[in-house]
Amino acid sequence: MDGKKWGGGFKPVGILTALFCSAVLGYMAGVRQANPDTPASSKTYVLNLGSLHLTLTVGAIGVLVIFLLTVLLAAAVVFAAVASRRRRQAEAANRELANEVKERRKAEEEVNQLNAELESRVLARTEQLDAANKELEAFSYSVAHDLRAPLRHINGFSKILQEDYGPALDATAQHYLKSVSDAARNMGQLVDDLLKMGRIGRQALVRRPTNLTTLVEIARQDLEPECAGRQIDWRIGELSSVECDPGLMKQVLANLLSNAVKYTRVREKAVIEVGQVTLDCIPAIFIRDNGAGFDQQYAHKLFGVFQRLHSAEEFEGTGVGLATVRRIVQKHGGQVWAEAEVDKGATFFFTLADDSQGSGCATKSVAAGKL
Amino acid sequence: MTHDEVEILYIEDSAADVELTLVALRRCRVANKIQVARDGAEALDFLFCRRAYADRQFLAPKLVLLDMKLPKVDGLEVLHAIREDERTKMVPVVVLTSSNEQKDMLDSYKLHVNSYIQKPVDFDQFQRVVQQLGLYWLVVNQTPLPESSLAR
Numbered sequence: 001m002d003g004k005k006w007g008g009g010f011k012p013v014g015i016l017t018a019l020f021c022s023a024v025l026g027y028m029a030g031v032r033q034a035n036p037d038t039p040a041s042s043k044t045y046v047l048n049l050g051s052l053h054l055t056l057t058v059g060a061i062g063v064l065v066i067f068l069l070t071v072l073l074a075a076a077v078v079f080a081a082v083a084s085r086r087r088r089q090a091e092a093a094n095r096e097l098a099n100e101v102k103e104r105r106k107a108e109e110e111v112n113q114l115n116a117e118l119e120s121r122v123l124a125r126t127e128q129l130d131a132a133n134k135e136l137e138a139f140s141y142s143v144a145h146d147l148r149a150p151l152r153h154i155n156g157f158s159k160i161l162q163e164d165y166g167p168a169l170d171a172t173a174q175h176y177l178k179s180v181s182d183a184a185r186n187m188g189q190l191v192d193d194l195l196k197m198g199r200i201g202r203q204a205l206v207r208r209p210t211n212l213t214t215l216v217e218i219a220r221q222d223l224e225p226e227c228a229g230r231q232i233d234w235r236i237g238e239l240s241s242v243e244c245d246p247g248l249m250k251q252v253l254a255n256l257l258s259n260a261v262k263y264t265r266v267r268e269k270a271v272i273e274v275g276q277v278t279l280d281c282i283p284a285i286f287i288r289d290n291g292a293g294f295d296q297q298y299a300h301k302l303f304g305v306f307q308r309l310h311s312a313e314e315f316e317g318t319g320v321g322l323a324t325v326r327r328i329v330q331k332h333g334g335q336v337w338a339e340a341e342v343d344k345g346a347t348f349f350f351t352l353a354d355d356s357q358g359s360g361c362a363t364k365s366v367a368a369g370k371l
Numbered sequence: 372m373t374h375d376e377v378e379i380l381y382i383e384d385s386a387a388d389v390e391l392t393l394v395a396l397r398r399c400r401v402a403n404k405i406q407v408a409r410d411g412a413e414a415l416d417f418l419f420c421r422r423a424y425a426d427r428q429f430l431a432p433k434l435v436l437l438d439m440k441l442p443k444v445d446g447l448e449v450l451h452a453i454r455e456d457e458r459t460k461m462v463p464v465v466v467l468t469s470s471n472e473q474k475d476m477l478d479s480y481k482l483h484v485n486s487y488i489q490k491p492v493d494f495d496q497f498q499r500v501v502q503q504l505g506l507y508w509l510v511v512n513q514t515p516l517p518e519s520s521l522a523r
Contacts, residue, residue, distance in 0.1 A: 144469060144470045150489060153388070153391065155494050156391040156394075157391070159495065160391075188491075188492025192492075214380070265492055
C-alpha cells in the first residue's frame with residue numbers, strides 16, 4: 001500500500017477531529033458562561049446556544065461517521081476484490097512455477113539419463129578399444145614370433161645350401177639361391193620395422209624438456225658406421241629445447257639423418273644440414289641434404305607405409321622409416337613435410353607444436369604440402 | 372654321449388631352428404654334447420631326471436638355451452622351475468627366441484635369466500650369435516663346482 005491511498009483516509013479523520021474539538025470548545029464556552037454569576041436570561045441563552053452547537057456538531061459527526069464507514073466499507077470491498085485477484089494471480093503464478101519446476105526436473109532427469117547412457121557407451125567403447133588393442137598386441141606378438149621363424153628358416157637353409165653345396169651348383173642356381181635368402185632377409189627387416197612402428201602407436205608419450213641439438217649429435221654418432229669412407233659435411237645448427245619424448249624424438253632424427261646419409265651416397269661430397277626456422281610463427285626443424293632428392297609431385301606418398309619413391313636396387317629400404325617419423329611427429333601434435341627436386345636434394349621439415357592453436361598467424365603456402 | 376655329460380640343454384620346438392642352431396654350433400666346433408628337448412615338459416623331465424629320464428644321473432648342464440614359446444610348459448615356466456630348484460638355480464640360462472617383446476624380456480630378467488637374445492632372421496648373424504654364445508658360456512665363462520662337492 002502506498003502513501004497516496006492512506007492520504008484519502010486521513011482527511012475525514014482530520015475533519016472529524018476538528019468538529020469534535022469545536023463541539024467540546026463550544027460546550028465548554030457554554031458551561032463557562034453559565035456560571036452562577038451570570039444572569040439567568042443570559043444563562044439560558046448561552047445554554048441554548050451551547051446545546052444547539054452540540055446538537056449540530058453531533059449531527060455533523062454522525063454524518064461524517066456514516067460517510068467514513070461507507071468509505072471504509074467501499075475500501076474494504078475494493079481491497080478484498082484486489083486481494084482476491086492478487087491471490088488468483090499468485091496461485092496461477094505458483095501453478096506455472098510448479099509446472100516449470102516439474103519440467104526442469106524432467107529435463108534434468110533426461111540430461112542425467114543421457115549422461116548415464118553416454119557414460120555407459122564410453123565405457124563400452126573403451127572396453128571394445130581395450131579388446132582391440134589386446135588383439136592387436138596378440139597379433140603383433142604372433143607376427144614377431146611365428147612369422148619371423150619361417151623367414152629365418154628360409155634364409156638359413158638357403159645360406160647353408162649356398163655355402164656347403166655352392167661349388168656343385170652353376171651360376172644361375174647360385175643366383176636363385178641368393179635371391180631366396182635375400183628376399184627372406186628383406187621380409188624379416190620389413191616385419192621388424194612394422195612391429196617397431198606398431199609398438200610406437202601403442203606407446204604412451206612421455207614428454208620431457210629435451211635438447212634437440214644433443215639428440216641430433218647422438219643420432220649422428222650412431223650413424224658413423226654407415227658414414228665410414230664417405231665425405232660428409234655436417235652442418236648442425238643450434239636447435240631449441242623442446243618438450244618431447246626423447247626416445248621417440250631420437251627415432252625421428254635417426255630416421256631423417258639416416259635417409260640423408262643414404263640418399264647422398266651418389267655425391268662425392270655430401271652436405272647434410274640440420275637447423276631450425278620459424279614458419280607460421282612455429283619453430284620447425286629441418287634436415288636438408290644435397291642427395292638424390294625426389295619428384296615433388298609424389299611428396300604426398302612419401303610418408304605412407306611401404307611407400308617408396310626409389311627402387312630397392314637404387315636405394316635399399318622397407319618404406320617404413322618415414323611412416324614411423326610421421327606417426328611420432330603426429331603423436332607430438334606436430335606435422336612433417338618435405339620439399340625436394342630430383343637430383344638436387346631434399347629438405348624435411350617437422351614441427352612439434354600443434355599450429356591450430358597457434359598465435360593466430362596466417363597460414364602460408366608452405367603448409368600446402370604438410371602431412 | 373651319455374645323458375650325464377650334456378653340456379648344453381637346448382629347448383626348442385621348431386625342428387628347423389634346431390637344425391640351423393646345430394649347424395652353426397657344429398661349424399665352430401664349440402659343443403657337441405647337446406641335448407635337445409622339444410617342449411618345456413620334456414626339458415624339465417630331462418633336467419630333473421623324471422619319467423623318461425628317470426634313470427639319468429643328475430648333472431647340471433653348463434648352459435640352457437631356452438625358447439620362449441613352447442608347447443605344454445612355456446619358456447618362462449621352465450626358467451622359473453630351474454631357478455626354484457637348489458640344484459639348478461645357478462645354471463646359466465640364455466633365452467634364444469623370435470620375440471623381442473618387452474614383456475617377455477622383463478619377465479625373463481625378473482627370473483634372473485643370464486642373457487636374452489632375439490634370433491636374427493639373417494643366417495649369417497644368427498650363426499654369429501649362436502657361435503658367440505657357445506664360445507662364451509662353454510669356454511670363456513667359469514661356473515663354480517656344486518656346493519655338495521666342496522663340502523666333501
